[in-house]
Amino acid sequence: MSANVIIGDILIAIGAFFYFLGGLGILRMPDVYNRLQAGTKATTLGTFSTVIGVGISKPEFLIKALIIVAFVAMTNPVGSSVLARASYLSGVKPCDCTKVDEYKGGGEE
Amino acid sequence: MRRLYAILVGAGLVYMLFAFLGTISPYGNVNLSDRVSAHFLAKDVNSVDASKWVSGDKQIPSKMKVFGKKGFEDGSANVVTSIVVNYRSFDTLGEVTVLFASAVGVGLILGGTRRMRYGRKPNFILRVSTGILLPLIILFGVYIFVHGHLTPGGGFPGGTVIAAAVLLLYLSNEEFSLNMVVSKSLEGSMGSLYVIFGLIGLAVGGAFLFNFLPNGVVGSLFSAGVVPLVYMTIGLKVGSELSGVVAEIHEEREG
Numbered sequence: 424m425s426a427n428v429i430i431g432d433i434l435i436a437i438g439a440f441f442y443f444l445g446g447l448g449i450l451r452m453p454d455v456y457n458r459l460q461a462g463t464k465a466t467t468l469g470t471f472s473t474v475i476g477v478g479i480s481k482p483e484f485l486i487k488a489l490i491i492v493a494f495v496a497m498t499n500p501v502g503s504s505v506l507a508r509a510s511y512l513s514g515v516k517p518c519d520c521t522k523v524d525e526y527k528g529g530g531e532e
Numbered sequence: 533m534r535r536l537y538a539i540l541v542g543a544g545l546v547y548m549l550f551a552f553l554g555t556i557s558p559y560g561n562v563n564l565s566d567r568v569s570a571h572f573l574a575k576d577v578n579s580v581d582a583s584k585w586v587s588g589d590k591q592i593p594s595k596m597k598v599f600g601k602k603g604f605e606d607g608s609a610n611v612v613t614s615i616v617v618n619y620r621s622f623d624t625l626g627e628v629t630v631l632f633a634s635a636v637g638v639g640l641i642l643g644g645t646r647r648m649r650y651g652r653k654p655n656f657i658l659r660v661s662t663g664i665l666l667p668l669i670i671l672f673g674v675y676i677f678v679h680g681h682l683t684p685g686g687g688f689p690g691g692t693v694i695a696a697a698v699l700l701l702y703l704s705n706e707e708f709s710l711n712m713v714v715s716k717s718l719e720g721s722m723g724s725l726y727v728i729f730g731l732i733g734l735a736v737g738g739a740f741l742f743n744f745l746p747n748g749v750v751g752s753l754f755s756a757g758v759v760p761l762v763y764m765t766i767g768l769k770v771g772s773e774l775s776g777v778v779a780e781i782h783e784e785r786e787g
Contacts, residue, residue, distance in 0.1 A: 501661045508655050
Protein backbone atom coordinates (compact mmCIF):
# COMPACT_ATOMS: atom_id res chain seq x y z
CA MET A 424 0.00 0.00 0.00
CA SER A 425 1.57 3.24 -1.10
CA ALA A 426 1.86 6.38 0.97
CA ASN A 427 -0.79 8.42 -0.81
CA VAL A 428 -3.39 5.69 -0.21
CA ILE A 429 -2.59 5.71 3.51
CA ILE A 430 -2.88 9.51 3.65
CA GLY A 431 -6.15 9.34 1.75
CA ASP A 432 -7.54 6.70 4.12
CA ILE A 433 -6.59 8.82 7.13
CA LEU A 434 -8.35 11.85 5.59
CA ILE A 435 -11.46 9.77 4.86
CA ALA A 436 -11.45 8.56 8.46
CA ILE A 437 -11.21 12.16 9.69
CA GLY A 438 -14.13 13.08 7.45
CA ALA A 439 -16.21 10.21 8.80
CA PHE A 440 -15.41 11.38 12.32
CA PHE A 441 -16.67 14.88 11.40
CA TYR A 442 -19.88 13.34 10.10
CA PHE A 443 -20.26 11.47 13.38
CA LEU A 444 -19.75 14.71 15.31
CA GLY A 445 -22.41 16.38 13.16
CA GLY A 446 -24.92 13.67 13.94
CA LEU A 447 -24.07 13.86 17.62
CA GLY A 448 -24.46 17.64 17.56
CA ILE A 449 -27.88 17.45 15.91
CA LEU A 450 -28.91 14.97 18.60
CA ARG A 451 -27.48 16.87 21.59
CA MET A 452 -27.66 20.61 20.84
CA PRO A 453 -30.45 22.58 22.54
CA ASP A 454 -32.04 24.70 19.78
CA VAL A 455 -32.32 25.02 16.03
CA TYR A 456 -29.43 27.46 15.57
CA ASN A 457 -26.92 25.35 17.45
CA ARG A 458 -28.10 22.28 15.56
CA LEU A 459 -27.74 24.10 12.26
CA GLN A 460 -24.20 25.16 12.99
CA ALA A 461 -23.26 21.70 14.20
CA GLY A 462 -24.77 20.05 11.14
CA THR A 463 -23.39 22.49 8.60
CA LYS A 464 -19.90 22.76 10.04
CA ALA A 465 -19.59 19.01 10.35
CA THR A 466 -20.91 18.17 6.90
CA THR A 467 -18.86 20.91 5.20
CA LEU A 468 -15.57 19.93 6.82
CA GLY A 469 -16.38 16.24 6.63
CA THR A 470 -17.09 16.50 2.92
CA PHE A 471 -13.86 18.45 2.37
CA SER A 472 -11.82 15.84 4.18
CA THR A 473 -13.53 12.82 2.62
CA VAL A 474 -13.44 14.09 -0.94
CA ILE A 475 -9.83 15.30 -0.73
CA GLY A 476 -8.93 11.95 0.81
CA VAL A 477 -10.46 10.17 -2.17
CA GLY A 478 -8.62 12.56 -4.48
CA ILE A 479 -5.26 11.89 -2.82
CA SER A 480 -5.63 8.14 -2.78
CA LYS A 481 -6.69 8.18 -6.45
CA PRO A 482 -4.69 11.02 -8.04
CA GLU A 483 -6.63 10.95 -11.31
CA PHE A 484 -9.67 12.04 -9.31
CA LEU A 485 -7.90 14.96 -7.61
CA ILE A 486 -9.03 17.78 -9.91
CA LYS A 487 -12.63 16.63 -9.74
CA ALA A 488 -12.30 16.43 -5.96
CA LEU A 489 -11.07 20.01 -5.75
CA ILE A 490 -13.99 21.18 -7.91
CA ILE A 491 -16.42 19.29 -5.67
CA VAL A 492 -14.83 20.95 -2.60
CA ALA A 493 -15.26 24.37 -4.22
CA PHE A 494 -18.94 23.70 -4.93
CA VAL A 495 -19.61 22.45 -1.41
CA ALA A 496 -17.82 25.49 0.00
CA MET A 497 -20.07 27.76 -2.06
CA THR A 498 -23.43 26.10 -1.47
CA ASN A 499 -23.50 24.51 1.97
CA PRO A 500 -22.92 27.65 4.13
CA VAL A 501 -25.38 29.66 2.02
CA GLY A 502 -28.13 27.11 2.56
CA SER A 503 -27.44 27.00 6.28
CA SER A 504 -27.43 30.80 6.53
CA VAL A 505 -30.74 31.10 4.69
CA LEU A 506 -32.31 28.41 6.88
CA ALA A 507 -31.14 30.14 10.07
CA ARG A 508 -32.42 33.52 8.90
CA ALA A 509 -35.77 32.07 7.86
CA SER A 510 -36.26 30.35 11.19
CA TYR A 511 -35.27 33.56 13.05
CA LEU A 512 -37.67 35.71 11.04
CA SER A 513 -40.51 33.22 11.44
CA GLY A 514 -40.17 33.55 15.20
CA VAL A 515 -38.16 30.58 16.46
CA LYS A 516 -36.60 31.72 19.73
CA PRO A 517 -33.06 30.78 20.69
CA CYS A 518 -32.80 28.67 23.82
CA ASP A 519 -32.72 30.27 27.27
CA CYS A 520 -29.01 29.63 27.66
CA THR A 521 -28.26 32.14 24.87
CA LYS A 522 -26.37 35.16 26.22
CA VAL A 523 -25.95 37.40 23.17
CA ASP A 524 -28.37 37.84 20.26
CA GLU A 525 -26.50 39.92 17.72
CA TYR A 526 -29.09 39.39 15.00
CA LYS A 527 -31.86 41.20 16.92
CA GLY A 528 -33.54 43.57 14.45
CA GLY A 529 -31.32 42.29 11.68
CA GLY A 530 -34.19 41.02 9.60
CA GLU A 531 -35.15 44.52 8.49
CA GLU A 532 -31.77 45.60 7.07
CA MET B 533 -40.49 -10.11 23.04
CA ARG B 534 -40.16 -7.23 20.63
CA ARG B 535 -36.62 -6.67 21.79
CA LEU B 536 -35.85 -10.31 21.05
CA TYR B 537 -37.23 -9.92 17.53
CA ALA B 538 -35.18 -6.77 17.08
CA ILE B 539 -32.02 -8.57 18.16
CA LEU B 540 -32.78 -11.48 15.83
CA VAL B 541 -33.46 -9.20 12.87
CA GLY B 542 -30.36 -7.16 13.64
CA ALA B 543 -28.18 -10.25 13.87
CA GLY B 544 -29.60 -11.48 10.57
CA LEU B 545 -28.86 -8.15 8.93
CA VAL B 546 -25.29 -8.12 10.25
CA TYR B 547 -24.80 -11.71 9.03
CA MET B 548 -26.19 -10.82 5.60
CA LEU B 549 -23.95 -7.76 5.46
CA PHE B 550 -20.82 -9.79 6.19
CA ALA B 551 -21.87 -12.61 3.86
CA PHE B 552 -22.46 -10.04 1.14
CA LEU B 553 -19.18 -8.23 1.77
CA GLY B 554 -17.32 -11.52 1.46
CA THR B 555 -18.56 -12.02 -2.08
CA ILE B 556 -17.49 -8.62 -3.40
CA SER B 557 -14.30 -8.80 -5.41
CA PRO B 558 -11.70 -6.07 -4.86
CA TYR B 559 -11.88 -2.84 -6.77
CA GLY B 560 -10.72 -3.25 -10.33
CA ASN B 561 -10.93 -7.04 -10.35
CA VAL B 562 -14.62 -7.38 -11.11
CA ASN B 563 -15.47 -9.53 -14.09
CA LEU B 564 -17.80 -7.20 -15.92
CA SER B 565 -19.25 -9.93 -18.12
CA ASP B 566 -21.06 -11.37 -15.08
CA ARG B 567 -23.12 -8.26 -14.53
CA VAL B 568 -26.82 -7.81 -15.21
CA SER B 569 -25.94 -5.24 -17.84
CA ALA B 570 -24.04 -7.90 -19.75
CA HIS B 571 -27.15 -10.05 -19.83
CA PHE B 572 -29.16 -7.09 -20.99
CA LEU B 573 -26.66 -6.33 -23.71
CA ALA B 574 -26.46 -9.96 -24.74
CA LYS B 575 -30.26 -10.14 -25.04
CA ASP B 576 -29.91 -13.47 -23.29
CA VAL B 577 -31.69 -12.94 -20.00
CA ASN B 578 -34.24 -15.68 -20.48
CA SER B 579 -31.89 -18.49 -21.38
CA VAL B 580 -29.88 -18.02 -18.16
CA ASP B 581 -31.13 -20.41 -15.50
CA ALA B 582 -31.76 -18.50 -12.30
CA SER B 583 -31.55 -21.58 -10.07
CA LYS B 584 -27.99 -22.24 -11.17
CA TRP B 585 -27.07 -18.70 -10.20
CA VAL B 586 -28.39 -19.36 -6.72
CA SER B 587 -26.44 -22.59 -6.34
CA GLY B 588 -23.24 -20.83 -7.35
CA ASP B 589 -22.67 -21.99 -10.91
CA LYS B 590 -21.82 -18.95 -12.90
CA GLN B 591 -23.34 -18.97 -16.35
CA ILE B 592 -22.00 -16.69 -18.97
CA PRO B 593 -24.71 -15.88 -21.49
CA SER B 594 -24.42 -18.22 -24.42
CA LYS B 595 -24.27 -15.78 -27.31
CA MET B 596 -22.41 -12.71 -26.12
CA LYS B 597 -22.71 -9.79 -28.46
CA VAL B 598 -19.85 -7.35 -28.73
CA PHE B 599 -20.61 -4.24 -26.71
CA GLY B 600 -22.07 -1.55 -28.93
CA LYS B 601 -21.97 -3.40 -32.21
CA LYS B 602 -25.39 -4.95 -32.62
CA GLY B 603 -28.90 -4.02 -31.71
CA PHE B 604 -30.47 -0.61 -31.72
CA GLU B 605 -30.26 -0.01 -27.98
CA ASP B 606 -26.73 -1.20 -27.21
CA GLY B 607 -24.96 2.03 -28.01
CA SER B 608 -25.63 3.75 -24.71
CA ALA B 609 -23.01 3.48 -21.99
CA ASN B 610 -25.74 3.98 -19.39
CA VAL B 611 -27.93 0.88 -19.55
CA VAL B 612 -30.80 2.51 -17.68
CA THR B 613 -31.01 5.29 -20.23
CA SER B 614 -30.88 2.75 -23.01
CA ILE B 615 -33.90 0.97 -21.53
CA VAL B 616 -35.81 4.15 -20.75
CA VAL B 617 -35.40 5.78 -24.16
CA ASN B 618 -35.53 2.69 -26.35
CA TYR B 619 -37.77 0.03 -24.81
CA ARG B 620 -39.82 2.33 -22.61
CA SER B 621 -39.85 5.49 -24.69
CA PHE B 622 -43.60 5.47 -25.14
CA ASP B 623 -43.88 5.29 -21.36
CA THR B 624 -41.62 8.34 -21.09
CA LEU B 625 -43.96 10.16 -23.46
CA GLY B 626 -46.75 9.32 -21.02
CA GLU B 627 -44.72 10.66 -18.09
CA VAL B 628 -44.09 13.91 -19.94
CA THR B 629 -47.82 14.18 -20.64
CA VAL B 630 -48.64 13.64 -16.96
CA LEU B 631 -46.20 16.41 -16.02
CA PHE B 632 -47.75 18.68 -18.63
CA ALA B 633 -51.25 18.03 -17.25
CA SER B 634 -50.17 18.78 -13.70
CA ALA B 635 -48.43 21.98 -14.81
CA VAL B 636 -51.63 23.06 -16.55
CA GLY B 637 -53.56 22.32 -13.36
CA VAL B 638 -51.17 24.39 -11.25
CA GLY B 639 -51.45 27.23 -13.76
CA LEU B 640 -55.25 27.14 -13.67
CA ILE B 641 -55.45 27.17 -9.89
CA LEU B 642 -52.54 29.43 -8.91
CA GLY B 643 -51.94 31.57 -11.96
CA GLY B 644 -52.23 35.33 -11.85
CA THR B 645 -50.88 38.51 -13.31
CA ARG B 646 -48.84 40.14 -10.55
CA ARG B 647 -45.60 39.04 -8.92
CA MET B 648 -46.11 38.05 -5.28
CA ARG B 649 -43.90 39.91 -2.78
CA TYR B 650 -42.38 38.34 0.27
CA GLY B 651 -42.72 41.55 2.27
CA ARG B 652 -39.08 41.74 3.33
CA LYS B 653 -35.80 42.18 1.54
CA PRO B 654 -34.05 38.97 0.46
CA ASN B 655 -31.08 37.74 2.39
CA PHE B 656 -27.85 39.54 1.48
CA ILE B 657 -25.84 36.31 1.44
CA LEU B 658 -28.42 34.65 -0.79
CA ARG B 659 -28.47 37.61 -3.18
CA VAL B 660 -24.69 37.69 -3.58
CA SER B 661 -24.21 33.95 -3.85
CA THR B 662 -27.02 33.58 -6.38
CA GLY B 663 -25.02 35.71 -8.80
CA ILE B 664 -22.11 33.31 -8.46
CA LEU B 665 -24.03 30.05 -8.37
CA LEU B 666 -26.77 30.57 -10.94
CA PRO B 667 -24.72 30.02 -14.11
CA LEU B 668 -23.05 27.01 -12.51
CA ILE B 669 -26.40 25.47 -11.56
CA ILE B 670 -27.83 25.95 -15.05
CA LEU B 671 -24.62 24.56 -16.57
CA PHE B 672 -24.87 21.54 -14.30
CA GLY B 673 -28.48 20.93 -15.31
CA VAL B 674 -27.56 21.09 -18.98
CA TYR B 675 -24.61 18.77 -18.32
CA ILE B 676 -26.91 16.22 -16.68
CA PHE B 677 -29.29 15.96 -19.61
CA VAL B 678 -26.68 16.24 -22.37
CA HIS B 679 -24.68 13.42 -20.76
CA GLY B 680 -27.78 11.35 -20.03
CA HIS B 681 -26.57 8.45 -22.16
CA LEU B 682 -23.12 8.38 -20.53
CA THR B 683 -23.60 9.09 -16.83
CA PRO B 684 -26.45 8.62 -14.35
CA GLY B 685 -29.14 11.21 -14.90
CA GLY B 686 -31.17 12.18 -17.88
CA GLY B 687 -33.84 14.58 -18.96
CA PHE B 688 -35.97 14.71 -15.84
CA PRO B 689 -33.18 15.36 -13.26
CA GLY B 690 -31.52 17.93 -15.53
CA GLY B 691 -34.76 19.81 -16.05
CA THR B 692 -35.42 19.78 -12.33
CA VAL B 693 -31.99 21.31 -11.64
CA ILE B 694 -32.73 24.11 -14.14
CA ALA B 695 -36.08 24.74 -12.44
CA ALA B 696 -34.23 24.91 -9.11
CA ALA B 697 -32.07 27.68 -10.59
CA VAL B 698 -35.23 29.61 -11.51
CA LEU B 699 -36.56 29.10 -7.97
CA LEU B 700 -33.29 30.50 -6.62
CA LEU B 701 -33.77 33.60 -8.80
CA TYR B 702 -37.30 34.04 -7.45
CA LEU B 703 -36.12 33.71 -3.86
CA SER B 704 -33.23 36.12 -4.20
CA ASN B 705 -34.78 38.87 -6.27
CA GLU B 706 -38.06 40.63 -5.54
CA GLU B 707 -38.31 42.13 -9.01
CA PHE B 708 -37.57 39.02 -11.08
CA SER B 709 -40.42 37.53 -13.04
CA LEU B 710 -40.13 34.71 -15.56
CA ASN B 711 -41.07 35.49 -19.14
CA MET B 712 -44.01 33.12 -19.50
CA VAL B 713 -44.17 33.44 -23.28
CA VAL B 714 -40.64 32.09 -23.66
CA SER B 715 -41.13 29.23 -21.19
CA LYS B 716 -44.49 28.17 -22.61
CA SER B 717 -43.31 28.25 -26.22
CA LEU B 718 -40.13 26.34 -25.34
CA GLU B 719 -42.19 23.74 -23.51
CA GLY B 720 -44.65 23.31 -26.34
CA SER B 721 -42.07 23.17 -29.09
CA MET B 722 -39.93 20.65 -27.20
CA GLY B 723 -42.93 18.45 -26.47
CA SER B 724 -43.88 18.46 -30.15
CA LEU B 725 -40.26 17.76 -31.13
CA TYR B 726 -40.33 14.59 -29.03
CA VAL B 727 -43.43 13.37 -30.86
CA ILE B 728 -41.80 14.35 -34.16
CA PHE B 729 -38.77 12.18 -33.30
CA GLY B 730 -41.19 9.34 -32.67
CA LEU B 731 -42.89 9.89 -36.00
CA ILE B 732 -39.55 9.97 -37.84
CA GLY B 733 -38.76 6.65 -36.18
CA LEU B 734 -42.13 5.35 -37.36
CA ALA B 735 -41.36 6.46 -40.91
CA VAL B 736 -37.78 5.15 -40.99
CA GLY B 737 -37.84 2.03 -38.85
CA GLY B 738 -41.47 1.07 -38.73
CA ALA B 739 -41.99 1.61 -35.00
CA PHE B 740 -42.95 4.68 -33.02
CA LEU B 741 -39.87 6.22 -31.32
CA PHE B 742 -37.57 3.84 -33.18
CA ASN B 743 -33.83 4.52 -32.74
CA PHE B 744 -33.12 5.65 -36.29
CA LEU B 745 -29.64 7.15 -35.90
CA PRO B 746 -26.34 5.19 -35.94
CA ASN B 747 -25.04 4.20 -32.54
CA GLY B 748 -21.43 5.27 -32.91
CA VAL B 749 -18.71 4.42 -30.40
CA VAL B 750 -19.98 3.53 -26.94
CA GLY B 751 -18.94 6.11 -24.38
CA SER B 752 -18.36 9.06 -26.67
CA LEU B 753 -20.58 12.12 -26.55
CA PHE B 754 -22.12 11.60 -29.97
CA SER B 755 -23.28 8.03 -29.56
CA ALA B 756 -26.35 6.01 -28.66
CA GLY B 757 -28.33 7.21 -31.65
CA VAL B 758 -31.44 9.10 -30.74
CA VAL B 759 -30.94 9.02 -26.95
CA PRO B 760 -29.11 12.38 -26.54
CA LEU B 761 -31.58 14.16 -28.81
CA VAL B 762 -34.57 12.78 -26.92
CA TYR B 763 -32.98 13.65 -23.60
CA MET B 764 -32.23 17.18 -24.73
CA THR B 765 -35.85 17.70 -25.70
CA ILE B 766 -37.09 16.12 -22.46
CA GLY B 767 -34.63 18.14 -20.37
CA LEU B 768 -35.60 21.47 -21.92
CA LYS B 769 -39.29 20.59 -21.74
CA VAL B 770 -39.20 19.54 -18.08
CA GLY B 771 -37.00 22.50 -17.19
CA SER B 772 -39.28 25.08 -18.76
CA GLU B 773 -42.37 23.30 -17.45
CA LEU B 774 -41.20 23.21 -13.83
CA SER B 775 -39.91 26.78 -14.14
CA GLY B 776 -43.41 27.73 -15.23
CA VAL B 777 -44.82 25.95 -12.16
CA VAL B 778 -42.39 27.85 -9.91
CA ALA B 779 -43.38 31.11 -11.60
CA GLU B 780 -47.09 30.41 -11.22
CA ILE B 781 -46.67 29.68 -7.53
CA HIS B 782 -45.13 33.15 -7.17
CA GLU B 783 -47.99 34.93 -8.88
CA GLU B 784 -51.14 36.40 -7.43
CA ARG B 785 -54.36 37.76 -8.87
CA GLU B 786 -55.29 41.43 -8.86
CA GLY B 787 -57.41 42.75 -6.03
